[in-house]
Amino acid sequence: MKETLFDKLWQYHRVADAGDGYDLLAIDRLLLHERTGGVALKELAARGLKLKDPNRVFAIMDHIVSFRAGRNRDEARSPGGEVFITQTREKALEAGIHLIDTDSSHQGIVHVVAPEMGIALPGLSMVCPDSHTCSLGALGALAWGIGSSEAEHVMATGAIRAKKPKQMRVRVSGDLPVGVSAKDLALYMISKYGAAGGQRSAIEFCGSTIENMSVEGRLTLCNLAVEFAAFTAVIAPDQKTYDYVAGKSFSPDGKNLSDALKRWDGLFTDSEAEFDFAIEIKAESVLPQISWGTSPEHSFALNDTIPEAADQRALDYMGLKAGQGIVGKPIGGAFVGSCTNGRLSDLSAAAEVLKGRKVAEGVRAVCVPGSKAVKAEAEKLGYDKIFKAAGFEWGEPGCAMCFYAGGETFAPKTRVVSSTNRNFEGRQGPGVRTHLTSPAVVAASAVAGAICAPSDLDGRG
Numbered sequence: 001m002k003e004t005l006f007d008k009l010w011q012y013h014r015v016a017d018a019g020d021g022y023d024l025l026a027i028d029r030l031l032l033h034e035r036t037g038g039v040a041l042k043e044l045a046a047r048g049l050k051l052k053d054p055n056r057v058f059a060i061m062d063h064i065v066s067f068r069a070g071r072n073r074d075e076a077r078s079p080g081g082e083v084f085i086t087q088t089r090e091k092a093l094e095a096g097i098h099l100i101d102t103d104s105s106h107q108g109i110v111h112v113v114a115p116e117m118g119i120a121l122p123g124l125s126m127v128c129p130d131s132h133t134c135s136l137g138a139l140g141a142l143a144w145g146i147g148s149s150e151a152e153h154v155m156a157t158g159a160i161r162a163k164k165p166k167q168m169r170v171r172v173s174g175d176l177p178v179g180v181s182a183k184d185l186a187l188y189m190i191s192k193y194g195a196a197g198g199q200r201s202a203i204e205f206c207g208s209t210i211e212n213m214s215v216e217g218r219l220t221l222c223n224l225a226v227e228f229a230a231f232t233a234v235i236a237p238d239q240k241t242y243d244y245v246a247g248k249s250f251s252p253d254g255k256n257l258s259d260a261l262k263r264w265d266g267l268f269t270d271s272e273a274e275f276d277f278a279i280e281i282k283a284e285s286v287l288p289q290i291s292w293g294t295s296p297e298h299s300f301a302l303n304d305t306i307p308e309a310a311d312q313r314a315l316d317y318m319g320l321k322a323g324q325g326i327v328g329k330p331i332g333g334a335f336v337g338s339c340t341n342g343r344l345s346d347l348s349a350a351a352e353v354l355k356g357r358k359v360a361e362g363v364r365a366v367c368v369p370g371s372k373a374v375k376a377e378a379e380k381l382g383y384d385k386i387f388k389a390a391g392f393e394w395g396e397p398g399c400a401m402c403f404y405a406g407g408e409t410f411a412p413k414t415r416v417v418s419s420t421n422r423n424f425e426g427r428q429g430p431g432v433r434t435h436l437t438s439p440a441v442v443a444a445s446a447v448a449g450a451i452c453a454p455s456d457l458d459g460r461g
């Protein structure tokens with residue numbers, strides 16, 4: 001039978017029929033963060049259950065820890081936030097799992113840290129009580145977000161009960177226009193097919209655009225699959241993937257690597273394998289995107305006008321009107337970071353725009369690298385100086401202002417351009433108006449003090 005990449009990944013980890021259409025899948029690595037992982041660790045301990053294999057479990061601090069430089073990182077600004085941090089730390093140490101704490105040189109957002117440390121690898125099955133775990137499919141892994149109680153189950157048994165989803169092929173062909181990124185492609189797809197467009201299926205991104213895309217771009221694209229209501233996303237590993245994972249802390253080496261490479265080479269969709277759904281996208285037709293509303297599907301090309309039939313509640317929340325354009329709308333906040341766009345290439349795209357320029361007066365601009373490794377690399381390249389000279393805050397790695405969990409926010413009704421993945425009401429704090437876009441557009445808008453494209457800054461300081 002012709003199999004898809006996803007079929008192969010699923011089959012490889014399937015240990016039994018779990019009844020009612022469910023399978024029992026072996027889990028190679030479980031990732032936890034302090035917002036949801038500490039709860040799972042605490043419950044497991046309370047039930048007196050032992051971990052099947054502590055060596056396969058990784059707890060990473062990211063959601064609530066403070067991003068303020070020079071401050072105690074346990075000092076969460078959200079009420080009760082510190083408990084999540086201290087409990088996760090305490091229970092992780094008791095359980096003997098890997099703990100990547102705030103003082104570790106590897107700390108950062110779980111979905112950024114896992115690939116860069118080789119915790120995420122082609123062919124592995126990985127789960128985490130966090131919806132953006134789908135990012136890791138970019139390396140050819142079977143990875144998806146679960147609930148906290150499922151995480152307890154995985155810790156106790158090393159396996160999970162799951163129903164095999166339907167499958168969708170998203171083929172993207174051709175060259176993305178200059179200045180158009182993986183983020184733009186994802187927002188374009190979500191706005192075109194709707195936030196439910198992924199139909200709970202496992203998506204495989206393929207086609208020449210994906211083949212030519214960097215691994216970091218692929219991670220961004222797969223990150224947004226959950227905003228498309230996909231179960232997860234996968235991309236067949238290739239030489240770029242192998243080069244990316246080589247030499248990382250948890251990557252195989254020597255004989256283990258040559259064995260792994262043999263397995264990884266089989267991770268592709270057989271020709272003529274069938275999908276339940278298929279979408280074709282021409283990369284040439286994707287323009288720089290920005291969201292205007294309160295769902296990632298409320299996105300359009302930067303120079304478009306808001307549709308006449310736009311959701312009125314979303315428009316009211318965002319302080320916008322149907323038929324309006326968005327370029328030139330004054331902003332009060334700008335954020336570069338998150339598991340979507342907090343990697344080196346994202347910071348580099350923003351720094352490129354910010355070089356020699358200054359953030360407009362009245363704009364609070366914040367850049368938080370996705371991990372300590374990204375931060376160190378960025379500092380080596382001098383990006384911190386560019387960001388700071390422009391007037392950006394340069395934070396300590398974590399989710400930071402992507403999500404109000406850490407309690408850091410902008411004033412209500414502030415219009416914020418953000419390189420993140422969710423623009424729901426209150427996502428970045430009560431009343432905050434989030435516009436999702438690429439790091440380059442965030443940087444350009446921060447300089448102009450109003451939404452604009454980098455090319456709109458030409459000739460301006």
Ligand SMILES: CC(C)[C@H](C(=O)O)[C@@H](O)C(=O)O
Pocket residue numbers: 035036063129130131132145403
């Ligand atoms: C807190 C966590 C469970 C949540 C998620 O699942 O994605 C968060 O990371 C988010 O981005 O909304």
Ligand code: SF4
Pocket residue numbers: 062063109111130132338339340398399402403420421
């Ligand atoms: S950076 Fe944002 S989207 Fe990513 S895991 Fe953290 S809160 Fe969730």
